[in-house]
Amino acid sequence: MKQVGFPSQNNSPSCDYSRLEFDCDEEFNVFFAKYRSEWSNVLRLSTILNPGVAFQFANQWLQSVLSKGIDSGNDAANHCTLSSPSFLEWDAASCFLESVLSRLFVSKAENKPELHLGVDLLHSVLNFEANDPLVLSSLLSCISALFPYLSQTPQTLPVVLKKIFSAVTFSQDGQTKATRSRAVKNVRQHACSIVVKISKQYTDLIFPVFDQLYTHIREIGRDSEQLSQMEKCILMEALILSAFIDEMLKPVKDLWISQDFKEAFWSTEKFMSYIGVDRAPVEPSSADTCGINRSHISCCINTILAVMKRSKWPDNPQCSSGLKKWLKY
Structure with a gap:
């Protein structure tokens, strides 16, 4: 092996x-x-x-x-x-x-x-304790594989979440959001994906501590130098429960109806210019405004897809008929 x-x-x-x-x-x-x-x-x-x-x-x-x-x-x-x-x-x-x-x-x-x-x-x-990103990623894989045993020891869940979130915010000395190594980015995204897995497959365990989980993700998301757009999108998927959808989708809604997006999607030429297809790449990537534009579009699409994956057609016929009319509109 x-x-x-x-x-x-x-x-x-x-x-x-x-x-x-x-x-x-x-x-x-x-x-x-x-x-x-x-x-x-x-x-x-x-x-x-x-x-x-x-x-x-x-x-x-x-x-x-x-x-x-x-x-x-x-x-x-x-x-x-x-x-x-x-x-x-x-x-x-x-x-x-x-x-x-x-x-x-x-x-x-x-x-x-x-x-x-x-x-x-x-x-x-x-x-x-692993301080190396490659080893930490393998350690996270082991934790993920051992999730079935959490049902036998639910009191261990806070320790598991603490371990995972320490990897979500993992960084090495001297690195910033713009200069993180590929290994560090990978282990952070790996940890975010594990949060999604535990939220999706072990709902009964997560539900009692969901408020704390939601608050913690919201707090680290407020730090502009902490999470990348991709990491935010992945963590959002873990929090998609009906009570929080409005609040979670508000940033996406604001972006989607913004004047910048309206102009960007007005024509093919403007869209190509908005995402930077018509110009040479800019280095470093942190100075590439078109890269930021692309990440905003990706974040919106991934968040909407995450909501759709966690949604289902209403069981109530009246609600479903109303939804059909809304979709036609």
Whole structure:
């Protein structure tokens, strides 16, 4: 499961064979994606047949990874790269765990692991502190995979949310909203997506603390230097409940009916100019006003789509007939 063996590297005996089979790392990467997918499927099928043994391996591997320090390899800045030993280990272990837990609770076999083992593993993962964005992303994947055990320990939910939101606002020293590295942006968006997952799949657990969740997201959203437009859109999707739709959609409504948008959508030429298709790219991207325009359009569209995905046709015939008239209008 470890992503090793690239032709350009020497971190595995298989690198020598890869240099014979593949012309470049890109070719090997295509192969490895298929290879890992096949092995993940084997793990899922094995879990259905013998969930106890599958979980035992996943538990032992992850506990072993948790007991180790962060080894970034030869990186001078002490940051993990895609070839760092710690990242490779975390990435493989999280993939293994996700494959096992995706089938653990649907298996009808009798030798399922005791529930307290999964709860203990969740607590161990939550107690681990990761300051590297690549390792933190894998840690979030493990937390996400262990979500089913939250129903056995609902009192752990605040700790889980705290861990996730610490990743939502994760940043490294010296970085600002405009200068965040790709790894930092990825882990922040990953954390936002996990908030959506837990809100969507574990509504009963989230509902009692929804007010606190909503307040916290609103507070960090007020800081203009904290969340990007994409991060705001993702977090909005987690909060789409009818009582808050009006308040959440107000910024989108204000943008959509603004004079800037009216002029931008007036003609093809104006729209192209508004999003910057008719001019050369501007560097740095933070100085690109057209990039800001594009992000505003994307935010509006993604928010509206998120609302539509969480909406359904009214059960009341009178309401639905009124909605039909409104749509025709």
